[in-house]
Amino acid sequence: MPQTRYQHMHANQNRALPPGYQLQGYEIKKLLSAGGFSFVYIARDLENHTTVAIKEYLPNILALRQEGDQVRVPTNEAAAGFRFGLKCFFEEGRALATIEHKNIVRVLNFFRANDTVYMVMQYERGKSLQEYVLARDTTVPEAMLRSLFSQLLNGLREVHAQKLLHLDIKPANIYIRLDGSPVLLDFGSARMALNEAADKLPPSYTPGFAAPEQYGTRKQLGPWSDVYSIGASMYACLLQAAPQAADQRMKKDFLVPAVKLGKGKYSSNLLQIIDSCMALNHMHRPPSVFALQKSLLKAAPPPASRNWLHKIASLFTQDN
């Protein structure tokens, strides 16, 4: 699976804060990722002696930091955009702050410095589902997939209950902790449903995982959009690569249905679930996250490799 497919649409060309930089009560250790709207750093909480992830709001196209640490907004128009983006960042922070869920990244602090704002999050040890999938020679076992995604959907239900859409669910944003439990990261594309201000910013999405309605006017966005990305993420576990992008699929759909691609690897029940999540028409996807979760939990794993799977499954059921 080529790495570039997982990168954001706009690379961030701003300068990141250097390692060792003291940011209020935190010390920057290293840059973790650079998205179109932000940087994420690994940092040390100097008071609690813990490791945290810090997200810095820095929209690439609106704000500039070529040297030093202060953020400069180049024009009047950019200033308005910068503040719109800031509102979105606050909304993300607000929503995440109210969510206390083991499958959703935890926000610890929110502060202002260097003429921009920072969100401190719990740092999770483990690796992303993307790394996990790429490191394997064979497809992820069905029982693990079902367990992982049904736990993740618990978190997603909570997100939707806060009237927030994630809009960037993909294997790179699904983190697997050392205990095997998943946690949903990066709410940088998250938008409050029904929020007009959010539309002022150019959308950020990942081809292959974004729902068709995330392209174009974006008027049809809803929980079903995240359902598409869940389906695409499961599909990516099967394919070990990103599926065909939805905008391409709308022109000419080359996507091999999961029922065909995964025949013999996964049960036809699971493959049908994946295909239904990835329906181009959102009306044909599972009616709710809850319904999807129920169907993921319902079917038993195939009997052939039960003993072996049982071991792995137990890995994810303990310590929950």
Added chain:
Amino acid sequence: MKFTIHQSSRSGGRPANQDRVAYSYSRNALLLVLADGMGGHHHGEVAAQLAVKMLTGAFQQAASPELPDVVDFLQAEIMKLHDAIHQLTANRGLEETPKTTLVVGILQQDKLYCAHVGDSRLYHFRNGKRLFRTEDHSIVQLMLKQGKLDAKAVTHHPDRHKIYNCLGSELPPSIEISPPRPLQPGDQVLLCSDGLWAQLSDERMLDILNTGLGVAHSVPSLLDAAERLGGPSMDNLSAIGVQWETKPEQALTISTLNMALAQSHTILGLAEPGETSTAETAADLVEEDIERAIAEINAAIKRSKR
């Protein structure tokens, strides 16, 4: 309600920008405010800033989703503003009351309402023609009306920027409210300060506004043109341009169709970066909002941690 809007304010050749622009819209109404803090008076930008803040604030309260009585709103809120300027002078112990001009446009139910004090203007254009323009509360305009001057002499008169009516003076302002004007799709409304109109004839304005590229292009072009003509001692210049019910819809067209009834958005114009005095006051606008948002988020974090 659908419209395309653009606002911009520049300091010209002056060390500080005392002009302020803002707009605010609800589902059914759009408010435009432009204030020109008076040069020569100390803290002119304080009065202008208060003007855009108070009027957009009052609009947000009252327009849910439309103003019940636009004329009442304009009359009452502008008087309140005048009083607030005096109040602020007393509170801060300023030696002199800051003063400002004001022009306000309200677009609601396909009608254009306008109120002004001083020489900041509102123009209404349709099909490449000027339908309406506010009359300046200036000495030369008065002389013109009384037949003491002809139109040609006005443009070069040394006192052409002297006004007899403003907010923050000792006398209560005379608020001129123009009768409501019907709006048609494609109509353009322009608010501008004297820095802009002093440099551009109506014809020149129309040429720039009718390139078909939309207000996001034409408003900056108006300012560019005025700045080129104004030279190094150019006054502050500002404008807000609106195109009503633009067809075909452009990428920047705002539709309020999906807004909640009680919802509104306010966009306060920012001064140019690099101007310390005004940049600070402009940042004031968001400062408290930012602080409040951060405090709220941290309170939510604490609450959910329990």
